[in-house]
Amino acid sequence: MNSSTAKSSAAYTEFHPRWYRPHVSVYWWLGEWRYLRFILRELSSVFVAAFVIVTLLGLRALRNGPEAYARFQHRLQTPTAIALSTISLFFVLFHTITWFNLAPRAMAVRWRGKRLPDIAIAAPNYALWLIVSVALGWLVLR
Amino acid sequence: MSTQKPSNEALLWMLFSTGGVIAAFLVPVHIFLFGLAFPLGWLEAPSYEHLKLLVGMPAVRIYLFLLCSVPLFHWAHRFRYTLYDGLQVKHLNEVIFTLCYGGALLGTAVAGYLLWRMA
Numbered sequence: 001m002n003s004s005t006a007k008s009s010a011a012y013t014e015f016h017p018r019w020y021r022p023h024v025s026v027y028w029w030l031g032e033w034r035y036l037r038f039i040l041r042e043l044s045s046v047f048v049a050a051f052v053i054v055t056l057l058g059l060r061a062l063r064n065g066p067e068a069y070a071r072f073q074h075r076l077q078t079p080t081a082i083a084l085s086t087i088s089l090f091f092v093l094f095h096t097i098t099w100f101n102l103a104p105r106a107m108a109v110r111w112r113g114k115r116l117p118d119i120a121i122a123a124p125n126y127a128l129w130l131i132v133s134v135a136l137g138w139l140v141l142r
Numbered sequence: 143m144s145t146q147k148p149s150n151e152a153l154l155w156m157l158f159s160t161g162g163v164i165a166a167f168l169v170p171v172h173i174f175l176f177g178l179a180f181p182l183g184w185l186e187a188p189s190y191e192h193l194k195l196l197v198g199m200p201a202v203r204i205y206l207f208l209l210c211s212v213p214l215f216h217w218a219h220r221f222r223y224t225l226y227d228g229l230q231v232k233h234l235n236e237v238i239f240t241l242c243y244g245g246a247l248l249g250t251a252v253a254g255y256l257l258w259r260m261a
Contacts, residue, residue, distance in 0.1 A: 026230055039228050045220035048165045051173055052210045052217075052249055058176070059206065059256045062197060066190045076181040085177030092169045099166040125166075133171035139196070140175060140188055 044095040047088040100125040154219060154243075161216025168209055203257045210253035211246075218242035 029035040054076075061072035075081060103125055104118035180187035196202050222242045225231050231238065 024230070029228055039224065042220045042224040042228070045165075045217040045224075048161075048169055048213045049217040049221075049245075049249075051169050051177075052214055052253075054177070055172070055206075055210055056249070056252055056256060059197070059253075059260070062190070062193060063256060063260050069190050069193075073181070073187065076177065082178070082181060085173055085181070088177065089170065089173045092165065092173055095162075096166040096170055099162055129167055132167050136168070136171050137175060140193075141185065142192075 040091075041094060041098050044091040047091040048095065050084065051088055051092070096129065100129070154215070157212060157215035158219035159216075161212040161214070161219075164209060165213040165216055169213065172209075197257075197260055203260065207253050207257050211250040214246035214249045215243075218246040 029039040058069075058072055061068040076085075100122050101118075104116075104121040107121060109116045109121060175185070179185040197206070219242075222238055225238050226235065
């Protein structure tokens, strides 16, 4: 509703219109698992950003020479770095799985007049993910 | 509260979803290899020379640029709305918007600079 119609309709009412706005607690997402899961899914992006920062630090070390890169590798072996990597991997996998599982909702593909089942959209994503991951590993390790 | 203002939400949403795809497909294997498998010795880490050779290839540099840049816009979008909905800090909306997309632009600039100057 745009504001001009709200104003004009208000002129016909005897009473001032009040919006119904239930108060929502700041902690609304803590009460139920599916709300918490939604917030955790959104927060996976923080670990994506952290990955980018670590990658940029690695590229800087790579540019600065073998000693700098050795120091960078050494820092990645500290317990803090391992803990960050482990947590990041969990969150990023959560992102990948939720993203692929949402793909069928985002793309409603029809074939011969029927909508393809969700699995037919999600499965190729998982397959491609596997292929891409193995290919990247092969490139780096070769 | 103008409803007619032209918005760049469509572009930002495109960057969000493209970044989401890139992050979903590529980031797990990167974290697994460089964050866990190499530091913990599960796999033998590639040598400095091999990585330097890889990063020397233009295609790899373009790949790394996209890998670093676009997922930052994915982060900016999600983080912005998480603060907006989750913590209901609507009064700080403009500050959050600036910090999120400013951060993504800064990261993009740093990635571009590093990869451009990677001799």
